[in-house]
Amino acid sequence: xxxxxxxxxxxxxxxxxxxxxxxxxxxxxxxxxxxxxxxxxxxxxxxxxxxxxxxxxxxxxxxxxxxxxxxxxxxxxxxxxxxxxxxxxxxxxxxxxxxxxxxxxxxxxxxxxxxxxxxxxxxxxxxxxxxxxxxxxxxxxxxxxxxxxxxxxxxxxxxxxxxxxxxxxxxxxxxxxxxxxxxxxxxxxxxxxxxxxxxxxxxxxxxxxxxxxxxxxxxxxxxxxxxxxxxxxxxxxxxxxxxxxxxxxxxxxxxxxxxxxxxxxxxxxxxxxxxxxxxxxxxxxxxxxxxxxxxxxxxxxxxxxxxxxxxxxxxxxxxxxxxxxxxxxxxxxxxxxxxxxxxxxxxxxxxxxxxxxxxxxxxxxxxxxxxxxxxxxxxxxxxxxxxxxxxxxxxxxxxxxxxxxxxxxxxxxxxxxxxxxxxxxxxxxxxxxxxxxxxxxxxxxxxxxxx
Amino acid sequence: xxxxxxxxxxxxxxxxxxxxxxxxxxxxxxxxxxxxxxxxxxxxxxxxxxxxxxxxxxxxxxxxxxxxxxxxxxxxxxxxxxxxxxxxxxxxxxxxxxxxxxxxxxxxxxxxxxxxxxxxxxxxxxxxxxxxxxxxxxxxxxxxxxxxxxxxxxxxxxxxxxxxxxxxxxxxxxxxxxxxxxxxxxxxxxxxxxxxxxxxxxxxxxxxxxxxxxxxxxxxxxxxxxxxxxxxxxxxxxxxxxxxxxxxxxxxxxxxxxxxxxxxxxxxxxxxxxxxxxxxxxxxxxxxxxxxxxxxxxxxxxxxxxxxxxxxxxxxxxxxxxxxxxxxxxxxxxxxxxxxxxx
Numbered sequence: 001x002x003x004x005x006x007x008x009x010x011x012x013x014x015x016x017x018x019x020x021x022x023x024x025x026x027x028x029x030x031x032x033x034x035x036x037x038x039x040x041x042x043x044x045x046x047x048x049x050x051x052x053x054x055x056x057x058x059x060x061x062x063x064x065x066x067x068x069x070x071x072x073x074x075x076x077x078x079x080x081x082x083x084x085x086x087x088x089x090x091x092x093x094x095x096x097x098x099x100x101x102x103x104x105x106x107x108x109x110x111x112x113x114x115x116x117x118x119x120x121x122x123x124x125x126x127x128x129x130x131x132x133x134x135x136x137x138x139x140x141x142x143x144x145x146x147x148x149x150x151x152x153x154x155x156x157x158x159x160x161x162x163x164x165x166x167x168x169x170x171x172x173x174x175x176x177x178x179x180x181x182x183x184x185x186x187x188x189x190x191x192x193x194x195x196x197x198x199x200x201x202x203x204x205x206x207x208x209x210x211x212x213x214x215x216x217x218x219x220x221x222x223x224x225x226x227x228x229x230x231x232x233x234x235x236x237x238x239x240x241x242x243x244x245x246x247x248x249x250x251x252x253x254x255x256x257x258x259x260x261x262x263x264x265x266x267x268x269x270x271x272x273x274x275x276x277x278x279x280x281x282x283x284x285x286x287x288x289x290x291x292x293x294x295x296x297x298x299x300x301x302x303x304x305x306x307x308x309x310x311x312x313x314x315x316x317x318x319x320x321x322x323x324x325x326x327x328x329x330x331x332x333x334x335x336x337x338x339x340x341x342x343x344x345x346x347x348x349x350x351x352x353x354x355x356x357x358x359x360x361x362x363x364x365x366x367x368x369x370x371x372x373x374x375x376x377x378x379x380x381x382x383x384x385x386x387x388x389x390x391x392x393x394x395x396x397x398x399x400x401x402x403x404x405x406x407x408x409x410x411x412x413x414x415x416x417x418x419x420x421x422x423x424x425x426x427x428x429x430x431x432x433x434x435x436x437x438x439x440x441x442x443x444x445x446x447x448x449x450x451x
Numbered sequence: 452x453x454x455x456x457x458x459x460x461x462x463x464x465x466x467x468x469x470x471x472x473x474x475x476x477x478x479x480x481x482x483x484x485x486x487x488x489x490x491x492x493x494x495x496x497x498x499x500x501x502x503x504x505x506x507x508x509x510x511x512x513x514x515x516x517x518x519x520x521x522x523x524x525x526x527x528x529x530x531x532x533x534x535x536x537x538x539x540x541x542x543x544x545x546x547x548x549x550x551x552x553x554x555x556x557x558x559x560x561x562x563x564x565x566x567x568x569x570x571x572x573x574x575x576x577x578x579x580x581x582x583x584x585x586x587x588x589x590x591x592x593x594x595x596x597x598x599x600x601x602x603x604x605x606x607x608x609x610x611x612x613x614x615x616x617x618x619x620x621x622x623x624x625x626x627x628x629x630x631x632x633x634x635x636x637x638x639x640x641x642x643x644x645x646x647x648x649x650x651x652x653x654x655x656x657x658x659x660x661x662x663x664x665x666x667x668x669x670x671x672x673x674x675x676x677x678x679x680x681x682x683x684x685x686x687x688x689x690x691x692x693x694x695x696x697x698x699x700x701x702x703x704x705x706x707x708x709x710x711x712x713x714x715x716x717x718x719x720x721x722x723x724x725x726x727x728x729x730x731x732x733x734x735x736x737x738x739x740x741x742x743x744x745x746x747x748x749x750x751x752x753x754x755x756x757x758x759x760x761x762x763x764x765x766x767x768x769x770x771x772x773x774x775x776x777x778x779x780x781x782x783x784x785x786x787x788x789x790x791x792x793x794x
Contacts (some may be wrong), residue, residue, distance in 0.1 A: 054601075054606075055606070056606055056713070056715065057606065058601065058605070058606035059605050059606045059607045232756055234756050234759060235759070236766075237766065237767050239719070241710055241716065241719045241720075242465055242709070242710060244461050244464065244465065244640070244751075245458060245461045245462075245465070245750065245751040245754035245755070246754050248457045248458070248461055249454055249457065249458075249755060249756060251632070251635060252453060252454065252633055253756075265608060265713065265715075268608045268710075268711055269608075269710050269711075272610075272709070272710060272711060273709075273710075276620070276637040276639065276640070276709070277620060277635060277636075277637055278619065278620035278635045278637070281619075282632070282635070299607060300607060300608075302607065302610075303607050303608030303609065303610060303711045303713075304608075304610060304711070305610030305612060305711070306610075306612065307610075319522060320522070336522065336523070337523060340522060340523045341523065345522075346522045416519075416527075419522060
């Protein structure tokens with residue numbers, strides 16, 4: 001039996017080696033032997049679904065997660081295949097991705113950038129996720145996108161609408177299928193001018209954070225270009241719950257349109273106050289007073305109940321789109337059928353964009369023949385596709401933003417049920433909402449494979 | 452002029468919600484000496500009593516309507532409330548339409564029971580512990596209650612409209628001789644303000660004019676002497692905790708048509724309500740009411756566009772600025788008593 005002799009020198013040497021080993025970020029070493037981070041080695045590949053499972057957007061997060069699970073089923077050849085039946089690219093065959101079975105891990109963003117980064121980091125480092133997707137907030141999307149860029153992982157954004165995600169904060173490893181504030185303004189303004197005339201005076205109430213600013217700017221620019229005047233724009237604290245003191249003065253301000261640049265709980269509360277204060281029934285400048293909500297979410301509109309009736313806004317997708325607007329939007333019914341039969345109710349726009357992003361990522365890997373992020377970036381940049389419910393769509397190379405049609409909707413006067421809240425008013429074609437990617441600044445940089 | 456009247460009305464309305472919550476908070480503090488951070492959660496639970504009551508009234512059987520299709524193209528399943536079978540369709544619709552005021556009858560016993568269980572089951576074990584411990588345990592309880600509500604009702608807001616008779620607005624301007632249409636104020640907010648004043652008046656009357664109230668007030672002033680007289684003051688204080696819970700709960704019930712409730716609404720009011728209690732004077736019931744209304748009005752004025760343009764950001768800090776000024780000039784708050792929280 002030998003006895004190990006510990007000396008001060010040996011302890012220090014061992015400690016120094018161990019310390020150096022620990023100091024090397026695991027992110028740089030995890031699965032990087034194939035030339036990129038988290039290269040799958042076994043018979044399966046892991047995707048990371050990072051959605052709000054707690055906090056104010058938990059219901060949207062739950063719907064996103066349902067869609068992700070459905071997408072995984074379809075990729076693995078289970079169920080009826082959903083949009084794989086209608087997707088214009090036929091690279092995916094229901095045998096997983098590049099023959100590897102798709103598995104997933106989930107994280108909770110809590111709708112907080114710090115928590116979202118921590119859960120994404122954990123999925124990348126501990127679970128070996130090859131791609132991160134999800135989010136129901138622009139702040140979260142921008143933060144997680146930056147993390148994925150550093151880590152050499154692809155980020156497929158969920159519901160994020162701020163111009164910044166693919167504007168000044170864009171990254172080469174990040175991609176957004178959902179539309180943005182600019183596209184909302186461009187789609188909405190002509191419809192508003194058509195319905196309400198070009199001689200209108202608008203009063204904006206704007207949520208005091210990044211998304212609010214970009215949305216107000218987009219709607220102001222688009223409506224002013226068509227002849228509207230902006231009487232006032234008031235920032236409201238994000239934590240505000242009772243908007244009565246902001247809404248009450250609107251009627252005597254000289255305005256005849258109120259634009260609520262609010263989302264989620266802010267939107268529900270400010271719209272409820274505006275209707276309560278009689279703005280829907282009021283007259284101003286000899287015209288009917290109107291209210292506009294630039295970004296609608298069906299899940300959240302439910303909270304405002306009958307108050308959404310007759311109010312215009314935009315949305316990325318709606319479950320009734322193919323039935324109301326025709327076969328250009330093929331894929332919608334296939335997705336609604338899969339989702340509806342599995343869960344018993346139609347999917348939200350958040351569920352739709354998340355489902356599409358998963359399929360689009362899998363398809364890009366399949367077409368590129370590799371999980372290497374740089375191969376995925378190459379396959380997605382400039383990729384034109386159809387059959388995913390939005391009509392012909394382009395994943396633009398310059399900013400990784402999907403360019404597609406935008407839906408202008410209006411709250412239904414007499415909804416038949418909780419899902420039937422919005423009616424389609426118009427579809428603004430992609431050409432009309434296309435913008436110069438340079439206007440928002442920012443640099444994509446180059447793709448990072450993480451090794 | 453019309454803008455000023457409008458913001459005073461707004462402030463009174465907003466302040467009446469603050470006052471109701473702060474009244475319960477200060478009642479609990481004055482009787483049991485507990486800093487109850489779960490009081491906002493009681494306000495939220497009250498709102499969900501209204502939602503639950505509305506759902507009970509709307510409990511339905513499913514009838515398949517072959518003439519209509521659902522989103523998958525299957526025959527539409529229509530929900531028909533049982534209440535239509537019991538009372539007839541028109542009477543059933545009236546009951547569902549009036550569910551918010553009727554929910555008061557449901558919420559009073561439920562909230563008193565919740566309050567008493569909360570006090571006997573958890574909070575009484577913390578009477579002799581430092582205020583920091585009381586804050587931690589009640590804050591933890593608030594989070595637990597929130598999560599339970601979120602589990603059962605989801606995270607999104609749930610609409611619960613006022614009876615149709617109260618939907619719409621009152622032309623206040625025309626009523627006081629100003630130009631018609633200049634001061635429009637929603638009927639339900641007027642109802643809320645009147646209800647709050649009535650409830651506050653009832654609590655004061657209960658404490659002032661009943662033997663029970665007299666004993667409670669005596670206990671608040673000198674607990675030991677009251678106990679030496681052979682009165683079980685603990686039992687009365689427990690009941691007062693239930694009463695405070697019911698006051699917060701009723702404030703929540705009537706608030707649901709103003710803002711559709713979600714699990715987080717209690718937290719939104721909690722911090723402001725504590726500021727109201729401190730500004731009003733710890734343990735002072737009239738102080739809580741006066742401070743609630745005062746801060747509500749100040750908040751409303753600070754939200755005016757002209758004020759925000761002159762002082763950007765003032766709408767977010769005005770309540771705290773006012774608290775600083777009042778505490779610097781009157782360290783015990785507006786109507787604070789000597790000796791409370793000063794040991």
